[in-house]
Amino acid sequence: MRRKRSSRRSTYLFVVFAIVFIACDPVDNMVPTATYDPGDCHEGVIGAEVCQADNASDSVYTASLSQALRDGVEQTLNQSYETTDLDIQYTTNPVYSADNNAETDIIYLINDNLPSNALARTYCEDRDGGGVQCDQHYVEFDRGTICATWDCTNPDENQRVGCHETGHAVGLTHGSEAYPVVPNDYGPLYCLRTPAAATTRNMGADNEALINATY
Numbered sequence: 256m257r258r259k260r261s262s263r264r265s266t267y268l269f270v271v272f273a274i275v276f277i278a279c280d281p282v283d284n285m286v287p288t289a290t291y292d293p294g295d296c297h298e299g300v301i302g303a304e305v306c307q308a309d310n311a312s313d314s315v316y317t318a319s320l321s322q323a324l325r326d327g328v329e330q331t332l333n334q335s336y337e338t339t340d341l342d343i344q345y346t347t348n349p350v351y352s353a354d355n356n357a358e359t360d361i362i363y364l365i366n367d368n369l370p371s372n373a374l375a376r377t378y379c380e381d382r383d384g385g386g387v388q389c390d391q392h393y394v395e396f397d398r399g400t401i402c403a404t405w406d407c408t409n410p411d412e413n414q415r416v417g418c419h420e421t422g423h424a425v426g427l428t429h430g431s432e433a434y435p436v437v438p439n440d441y442g443p444l445y446c447l448r449t450p451a452a453a454t455t456r457n458m459g460a461d462n463e464a465l466i467n468a469t470y
Contacts, residue, residue: 284433284447285465286387291432296382296389303378306389307426311470312342313360316349320363324396327413328363328421335418335446335458339466341425351391352381358391361424366395374400374416374451377423392424404451414456418446426469427462 286293286305293304315332317325329345337343349359358381369376375396379389396416398407405412427447430437439449445459458466 281443281461281464282430282433282435282437282441283465284428284430284444284462285469286426286428286432288428288432289434290436291428291434293387295385296379296387298379298382300376300378303376304387305377305423305426305428305432306379306382306392307387307469308341308360308392308424309383309388309390311340312344313425314344314346315361315363316346316359317363318347320365320396321398323408323410324365324398324401324413324417325363326410327415328417330410331414331418331421331446331456334414335463336421336425336466339463340470341466360390361392361394361421363394363396365398367397367399369395369397369400372400373397374404375420377420387426394420394424396420411456415446415451415454418456418458419448419454422447422458422462425466427458427465 286307296304296306317328320328332343346359349362350357352358375394377392377394380393381391383390401407401416407413429447429449430439430441430444440453443459443461445455445457445462447462448454
């Protein structure tokens with residue numbers, strides 16, 4: 256009987272040690288990771304990969320959004336992304352296509368017909384040569400799905416989807432594509448968690464450190 260209790264105790268201590276180790280060890284969810292390497296970034300929504308931005312200076316256009324979504328996106332840019340080494344610059348005159356790398360880096364849009372009940376999607380509209388970098392990202396929001404998920408008239412709630420999709424636009428991905436692989440609702444992923452109910456309004460220290468190390 257004592258031996259059985261000792262075995263249970265050893266197993267228990269091992270599990271506790273493993274959980275503590277995982278919780279304290281940051282994951283890499285900045286593409287490319289050892290789990291997920293998209294290779295060359297491709298343009299368009301078909302087979303879209305998560306791509307990095309092409310530099311630390313990111314011009315953004317938010318004026319096409321509804322007021323509550325725009326406020327939520329700008330709050331997360333101000334509170335989470337401008338505190339990193341990224342230089343967020345707002346524009347009211349977006350450049351949608353150019354051959355001299357002058358495009359607006361992130362354009363936020365409304366698309367109320369996204370597939371599969373998606374709240375939003377992010378994809379590369381204009382890649383930057385080869386590699387994992389994209390010169391211009393589109394971020395599209397489906398208001399119907401967002402409003403069915405939380406109070407979409409509340410900008411604080413809309414920070415969740417704004418933070419999540421902006422993370423994709425600078426190269427952050429989900430837990431299933433991180434290294435080591437972790438659950439998609441893994442706590443330290445913060446606003447990069449899925450599903451939507453698990454997503455937070457801020458990016459968290461680990462995501463911030465990955466952005467600063469990349470840009």
